Amino acid sequence: xxxxxxxxxxxxxxxxxxxxxxxxxxxxxxxxxxxxxxxxxxxxxxxxxxxxxxxxxxxxxxxxxxxxxxxxxxxxxxxxxxxxxxxxxxxxxxxxxxxxxxxxxxxxxxxxxxxxxxxxxxxxxxxxxxxxxxxxxxxxxxxxxxxxxx
Amino acid sequence: xxxxxxxxxxxxxxxxxxxxxxxxxxxxxxxxxxxxxxxxxxxxxxxxxxxxxxxxxxxxxxxxxxxxxxxxxxxxxxxxxxxxxxxxxxxxxxxxxxxxxxxxxxxxxxxxxxxxxxxxxxxxxxxxxxxxxxxxxxxxxxxxxxxxxxxxxxxxxxxxxxxxxxxxxxxxxxxxxxxxxxxxxxxxxxxxxxxxxxxxxxxxxxxxxxxxxxxxxxxxxxxxxxxxxxxxxxxxxxxxxxxxxxxxxxxxxxxxxxxxxxxxxxxxxxxxxxxxxxxxxxxxxxxxxxxxxxxxxxxxxxxxxxxxxxxxxxxxxxxxxxxxxxxxxxxxxxxxxxxxxxxxxxxxxxxxxxxxxxxxxxxxxxxxxxxxxxxxxxx
Numbered sequence: 001x002x003x004x005x006x007x008x009x010x011x012x013x014x015x016x017x018x019x020x021x022x023x024x025x026x027x028x029x030x031x032x033x034x035x036x037x038x039x040x041x042x043x044x045x046x047x048x049x050x051x052x053x054x055x056x057x058x059x060x061x062x063x064x065x066x067x068x069x070x071x072x073x074x075x076x077x078x079x080x081x082x083x084x085x086x087x088x089x090x091x092x093x094x095x096x097x098x099x100x101x102x103x104x105x106x107x108x109x110x111x112x113x114x115x116x117x118x119x120x121x122x123x124x125x126x127x128x129x130x131x132x133x134x135x136x137x138x139x140x141x142x143x144x145x146x147x148x149x150x
Numbered sequence: 151x152x153x154x155x156x157x158x159x160x161x162x163x164x165x166x167x168x169x170x171x172x173x174x175x176x177x178x179x180x181x182x183x184x185x186x187x188x189x190x191x192x193x194x195x196x197x198x199x200x201x202x203x204x205x206x207x208x209x210x211x212x213x214x215x216x217x218x219x220x221x222x223x224x225x226x227x228x229x230x231x232x233x234x235x236x237x238x239x240x241x242x243x244x245x246x247x248x249x250x251x252x253x254x255x256x257x258x259x260x261x262x263x264x265x266x267x268x269x270x271x272x273x274x275x276x277x278x279x280x281x282x283x284x285x286x287x288x289x290x291x292x293x294x295x296x297x298x299x300x301x302x303x304x305x306x307x308x309x310x311x312x313x314x315x316x317x318x319x320x321x322x323x324x325x326x327x328x329x330x331x332x333x334x335x336x337x338x339x340x341x342x343x344x345x346x347x348x349x350x351x352x353x354x355x356x357x358x359x360x361x362x363x364x365x366x367x368x369x370x371x372x373x374x375x376x377x378x379x380x381x382x383x384x385x386x387x388x389x390x391x392x393x394x395x396x397x398x399x400x401x402x403x404x405x406x407x408x409x410x411x412x413x414x415x416x417x418x419x420x421x422x423x424x425x426x427x428x429x430x431x432x433x434x435x436x437x438x439x440x441x442x443x444x445x446x447x448x449x450x451x452x453x454x455x456x457x458x459x460x461x462x463x464x465x466x467x468x469x470x471x472x473x474x475x476x477x478x479x480x481x482x483x484x485x486x487x488x489x490x491x492x493x494x495x496x497x498x499x500x501x502x503x504x505x506x507x508x509x510x511x512x513x514x515x516x517x518x519x520x521x522x523x524x525x526x527x528x529x
Contacts, residue, residue: 008273023394034394042385042396061295063287064340065278070264073275087284089395097395099279107340112295123277134277 024048032095054092055118062088101136115143155365155372158187158358164476165322172204175354176255183356191215199253200230201481228517231484236378255354256479285390287339290433297448305329307432315475317502346432351477355485377414381407383520403522404441411524419443423508426487428516429472487513
């Protein structure tokens with residue numbers, strides 16, 4: 001049985017099959033950062049707490065990646081096996097906007113402001129037979145049905 | 151009056167130039183700039199040069215002449231050429247030299263730039279996120295949502311670029327394309343199609359700058375640098391290749407560089423007769439019109455429909471075809487804009503000459519990771 005592994009350590013955690021983004025929060029000004037970093041670009045203070053970021057938010061903007069990115073660095077399928085994917089920034093309320101793959105890639109179904117939730121997204125199988133995953137955002141069930149109606 | 155003048159300009163044709171290295175395209179540009187003002191390489195008191203993929207600029211002296219001059223390499227993303235010029239201007243203004251040369255050249259592999267992630271394991275590029283094309287798609291998607299810009303207007307920008315490029319013998323893409331052909335081309339990063347994007351390309355540009363009070367010794371048609379400003383992003387601006395951005399908003403480095411340049415020159419956007427604005431893709435030109443102060447956000451829809459940015463319009467934009475028709479050799483691109491403006495101000499732009507003897511010309515470059523460079527020239 002294959003094991004699910006994250007594309008890199010320190011970007012997101014996986015618990016019970018659910019991802020959580022690993023961010024930082026400035027202890028001085030409260031600014032949130034992703035990925036984790038030391039040194040706040042807003043207030044220049046250098047003490048930050050590790051925090052888990054919200055797993056839900058709203059779609060702030062988006063596009064669709066319609067051609068295969070160069071590999072390396074891209075780990076997903078290329079050539080004839082390439083599958084277009086959405087890319088967007090999702091606003092996590094009171095925190096920040098995170099760039100992410102989107103599980104939806106149909107321009108008719110992507111709407112600025114729609115509710116999104118964090119999921120795992122498979123990229124490739126590594127040399128040891130593990131399923132390599134990254135994080136992505138998916139429309140929530142209610143926002144997906146609203147998108148279909150509009 | 152400004153303290154620095156541009157007295158010689160040279161360019162190697164932009165495009166796909168098989169059989170000639172990026173640096174040799176830079177060397178051709180240098181020789182043409184020297185010929186333009188009737189000088190020798192040995193007359194140059196300093197050089198500033200840059201390239202992203204073409205090698206260290208200072209090594210070109212082994213082909214042009216080992217005169218011992220101080221030669222500074224600059225690498226500053228898409229603002230490399232603009233930064234080379236700004237450094238050359240500062241060198242003259244400081245009094246350290248009377249005359250010198252700014253050089254930019256490049257040669258990139260075809261297709262979108264291959265960008266490795268910012269830190270450690272490459273999760274960012276590995277996940278399929280490290281593409282500049284995605285940023286441009288996402289920035290214009292939000293802008294169209296906020297300010298009511300249509301996809302037809304994106305096509306108008308691209309069609310104008312190729313129409314202008316068809317009048318420019320130095321341009322890469324010289325075949326006019328209709329708005330419909332632009333819209334019908336391959337969708338690359340929604341809402342941007344293939345012909346709405348520029349391509350990484352090749353080319354070289356060089357320009358000779360000197361003390362303004364000595365300019366007439368070099369040419370009878372000097373062009374004066376009224377401003378050269380470079381700014382980087384502040385907290386809250388929305389930039390290319392950013393895994394996250396703040397919710398709070400900053401208007402970005404373009405607005406800051408533009409404001410600084412207008413203050414330096416002591417004029418405003420209404421005084422500009424011709425502008426070259428970074429058009430990595432069609433949406434960028436539209437957004438940069440407002441970020442540089444030439445209109446309010448959203449007014450571009452009517453301006454494009456009314457032909458106001460055509461060569462014969464109220465504010466001609468990207469008269470040489472811009473990045474869309476010339477491609478983007480990173481090191482040379484910002485200097486290409488200045489080269490075009492010098493031609494326009496001299497009245498040497500041929501079929502694409504802006505009418506009524508333009509007096510003030512503006513350039514703007516933008517690039518990763520959030521940097522803008524602006525120049526203002528005058529006759």
